[in-house]
Amino acid sequence: MAVALSxxxxxxxxxxxxxxxxxxxxxxxxxxxxxxIAPIQSRMMRSIWRVLRxxxxxxxxxxxxxxxxxxxxxxxxxxxxxxxxxxRICLDVAHDSLRRALRSRRHxxxxxxxxxxxxxxxxxxxxVEQQEITQAVLRAVSRLPRKQAAAxxxxxxxxxPFPVIAQALGCSEVTARIHVSRGRAxxxxxxxxxxxxxxxxxxx
Amino acid sequence: xxxxxxxxPDIDDLLKKALGDDLPPEAETRMAARLQEFRRATxxxxxxxxxxxxxxxxxxxxxxGSRLLACASAIIIMFGAALHLGGRRSVLADSISLTKTSISxxxxxxxxxxxxxRVKSSLGTSAPAAWRxxxxxxxKTRIDISEGDGTxxxxxxxxxxxxxxxxxxxxxxxxxxxxxxxxxxLSAVLPxxxxxxxxxxxxxxxxxxxxxxxxxxAAASLKYHDPQVPAEIELAVDDGTxxxxxxxxxxxxxxxxxVNAAWPLEAQFYWNVSVDPALMAPAAGAR
Numbered sequence: 001m002a003v004a005l006s007x008x009x010x011x012x013x014x015x016x017x018x019x020x021x022x023x024x025x026x027x028x029x030x031x032x033x034x035x036x037i038a039p040i041q042s043r044m045m046r047s048i049w050r051v052l053r054x055x056x057x058x059x060x061x062x063x064x065x066x067x068x069x070x071x072x073x074x075x076x077x078x079x080x081x082x083x084x085x086x087x088r089i090c091l092d093v094a095h096d097s098l099r100r101a102l103r104s105r106r107h108x109x110x111x112x113x114x115x116x117x118x119x120x121x122x123x124x125x126x127x128v129e130q131q132e133i134t135q136a137v138l139r140a141v142s143r144l145p146r147k148q149a150a151a152x153x154x155x156x157x158x159x160x161p162f163p164v165i166a167q168a169l170g171c172s173e174v175t176a177r178i179h180v181s182r183g184r185a186x187x188x189x190x191x192x193x194x195x196x197x198x199x200x201x202x203x204x
Numbered sequence: 205x206x207x208x209x210x211x212x213p214d215i216d217d218l219l220k221k222a223l224g225d226d227l228p229p230e231a232e233t234r235m236a237a238r239l240q241e242f243r244r245a246t247x248x249x250x251x252x253x254x255x256x257x258x259x260x261x262x263x264x265x266x267x268x269g270s271r272l273l274a275c276a277s278a279i280i281i282m283f284g285a286a287l288h289l290g291g292r293r294s295v296l297a298d299s300i301s302l303t304k305t306s307i308s309x310x311x312x313x314x315x316x317x318x319x320x321x322r323v324k325s326s327l328g329t330s331a332p333a334a335w336r337x338x339x340x341x342x343x344k345t346r347i348d349i350s351e352g353d354g355t356x357x358x359x360x361x362x363x364x365x366x367x368x369x370x371x372x373x374x375x376x377x378x379x380x381x382x383x384x385x386x387x388x389x390l391s392a393v394l395p396x397x398x399x400x401x402x403x404x405x406x407x408x409x410x411x412x413x414x415x416x417x418x419x420x421x422a423a424a425s426l427k428y429h430d431p432q433v434p435a436e437i438e439l440a441v442d443d444g445t446x447x448x449x450x451x452x453x454x455x456x457x458x459x460x461x462x463v464n465a466a467w468p469l470e471a472q473f474y475w476n477v478s479v480d481p482a483l484m485a486p487a488a489g490a491r
Contacts, residue, residue, distance in 0.1 A: 033246050037239070045235045050223045055231035062235050066242045130222075137222035156219045188215050 032073050037066070040083050044090045050157055051094035051141065053134065057101055058094075065093040081167040087158065088168035091150045098142045133194055140190040144183050151176055152183035299414040305424050305441065306412050312446045313403035317341040320474040321396050325467045335393050344484045345397045349389050359390055360486045361397055367486035376486035392467040402448070405430075410437060429456075448473050 037044070045062060052058045068089050069076060079085045141149055147169055154160040154168060166176035227235075287297060323335035336348040345361040357370030366384045369376040385391060395405045406412075410428035413436075428437040433455070440450040451471040 033243050037243075041236075041239050045232060045239075046225055046227050049227040049231065049235075050225060053223070055228070055234060058231060059234055059238055062238055063242070066239070070242075070246070133218070134222045137219060141219075141223075152219075156216045157223060157225075184215055187219070191215065191218060194218060 032077070036073065036076060036082055036086065037069065040086060043087065047087055047090045047153075047158065048094045051091065051098055051138075051153065052101070053138070054101075057097055061094050061097040062090075064097070065090045068093060079167070081164060084154075084160070084164045084168035087154065087160075088150050091153050092146055095142070095144075095146060095149045095153075098138060102139060102142050136191060136194055137187075140187050143190065144186060148179050148183035148186070151179035152187065155180045156184075295414075302414055302424070302426060303412060305446070306406060306426055308446045309426070309439070309441050309448065310403040310407045313399040313406070313448075316399040316447065316475060318476050318479055319399055320477050320479065321471050322474075323393055323396065323469055323471040325392065325469045333389055335389070335396075337393060337396055338479050338483065339398045340479055340481070340484055343398065343400075346484055347390065347393065347397065351389070359384075359387075360484070369486070378486075388467075392469065393471075396451070396471055406439070445475065447475050 044065065045058070048061045048065065049058045052061055069086055072089075076082045076085055141153070144152065151165055151169060154165045155162075160168075162173050162176050162180070165180070166173040169176055169179065171179075318341065319337075319339045321335075321337040321339075323337065325333050325335075332352050334350045336350075337345065338347075339345045343361075343363055345359075347359040347361070348356065349359070350356050355370070357368060358376075360367040360376065366379045367376045368379055368384075395402055395409070406426075406428065409432070410430050413427040413429055415427055424441045424443060426439045426441060428439065429435075430437055430453075435456055436454045438452045438454075439448050441447070442449045450473065451469070453467070453469040453471075455468055
């Protein structure tokens with residue numbers, strides 16, 4: 001079955017998904033990559049990086065995500081918003097990888113050392129602070145349930161509209177809003193010391 | 205609601221700041237290389253099995269395979285349940301059980317340390333002959349042969365060495381292989397001269413017939429076919445030790461006679477009995 005896909009754009013939202021240029025119908029495996037992955041490959045890399053922040057983990061997660069996408073390619077091409085689904089797959093894989101990495105380091109330092117470039121540019125103290133904040137946020141994100149994490153990351157980091165998040169999660173828009181709201185509330189609670197005002201307001 | 209809306213910028217900003225879009229160029233290069241590798245793997249042949257994506261690309265087949273395995277497992281479980289509920293043993297189950305027992309018997313034989321085997325034979329009109337085979341680990345065998353006319357002789361086998369004493373050779377004499385094979389009464393019991401030899405016959409030379417029986421805790425009876433002679437062999441196995449207790453060999457073709465014909469035999473096995481070590485060495489003065 002030929003399915004129309006958007007092509008040549010990095011956006012996932014409503015403005016991006018719809019029609020595929022003539023001759024780009026997904027009919028075989030050769031065109032699947034071009035139609036499904038190539039248009040958002042940069043976005044895929046960045047979405048995974050933002051959750052993992054370590055090149056080795058990010059590389060492995062990207063490979064896992066590609067494998068999942070390939071396995072589910074028939075389902076993806078029939079999806080109303082294939083690129084949103086791919087983004088969700090990337091975030092899910094990155095979330096799983098983050099959880100595994102934190103679990104494996106729980107007995108050591110309970111953190112995932114990141115490869116942030118900021119440390120080289122900022123002062124040492126600021127870099128350490130930034131590192132601590134990043135670790136705390138990563139730990140909080142890893143504690144979120146999978147769907148909530150995907151919803152929150154899609155909304156906050158990728159600024160996707162709720163209808164797109166709902167399509168990616170396979171739920172109604174109302175449910176997507178609830179996922180984002182609950183995820184936000186949990187993050188506010190867990191990260192209250194880093195965002196005091198937010199924590200206070202959330203608890204009131 | 206107002207408070208929640210006011211709180212959003214804080215947590216949103218925190219997340220955006222902590223999880224910034226700052227993919228380092230070197231990491232981007234390496235990830236892009238992975239993407240290109242994947243792209244190459246999917247081009248040309250859609251499922252070209254190039255590493256490292258081959259196992260992942262084969263995933264669809266694994267999913268299909270896993271479904272097959274799940275179906276096969278379910279069928280096996282149902283089949284097993286039906287066998288149990290049916291009450292009667294199936295031919296297949298019996299056959300598997302007999303094969304398993306035969307393998308176990310061969311294994312047990314290889315672990316034996318002392319064996320005594322008493323064999324009787326009657327060739328119809330011929331006078332009965334009797335053998336007493338004693339074997340101790342690792343490879344010493346003594347065979348006392350009594351013919352129907354009262355003639356007696358003794359063989360000692362150890363590895364490739366054979367010594368014999370009898371009426372014509374009062375003191376033990378070493379024989380070569382050709383001389384050893386000249387005695388049909390010795391050749392008749394060669395499968396029984398040691399547990400290892402018997403095990404070799406059970407697992408290789410003889411073929412297991414699947415009409416034996418194994419009734420729960422009772423002793424199993426295994427039937428074999430010796431294609432060389434030819435003959436039918438029935439082996440009674442002790443269910444506790446899984447060692448043979450009795451072996452019966454019958455000629456398949458009763459009309460067949462001569463040196464090459466199978467001797468009908470009935471052997472009784474005794475395991476781990478005491479054997480005088482002095483009896484296991486050829487008599488003094490062996491030449």
